[in-house]
Amino acid sequence: xxxxxxxxxxxxxxxxxxxxxxxxxxxxxxxxxxxxxxxxxxxxxxxxxxxxxxxxxxxxxxxxxxxxxxxxxxxxxxxxxxxxx
Numbered sequence: 882x883x884x885x886x887x888x889x890x891x892x893x894x895x896x897x898x899x900x901x902x903x904x905x906x907x908x909x910x911x912x913x914x915x916x917x918x919x920x921x922x923x924x925x926x927x928x929x930x931x932x933x934x935x936x937x938x939x940x941x942x943x944x945x946x947x948x949x950x951x952x953x954x955x956x957x958x959x960x961x962x963x964x965x966x
C-alpha cells in the first residue's frame with residue numbers, strides 16, 4: 882500500500898510541475914514541448930510500474946518502457962516535422 886501512496890504522490894507532483902510549466906510558459910516552444918513529453922513519459926512509467934504491477938516483471942516493464950519511449954519520440958518528431966519544412 883505504501884508503494885501506491887508514494888506513486889500517487891509522485892504523480893500529483895509531476896502533474897503540478899506540468900501545470901506550473903504550462904502557466905509559466907504560455908507559448909509553446911521546443912524546450913517546453915520536450916519537457917511536457919518527458920514529464921508524461923515519467924508519469925506513464927510510474928503508472929505502469931506501480932499501478933499495473935510491472936515492477937515485479939522487469940522484462941515486461943522494459944518492453945512497455947520501450948513502447949512508451951518510442952511513442953514519445955514519435956510525438957516529438959511529429960511536433961518538429963512542420964518546423965523542418
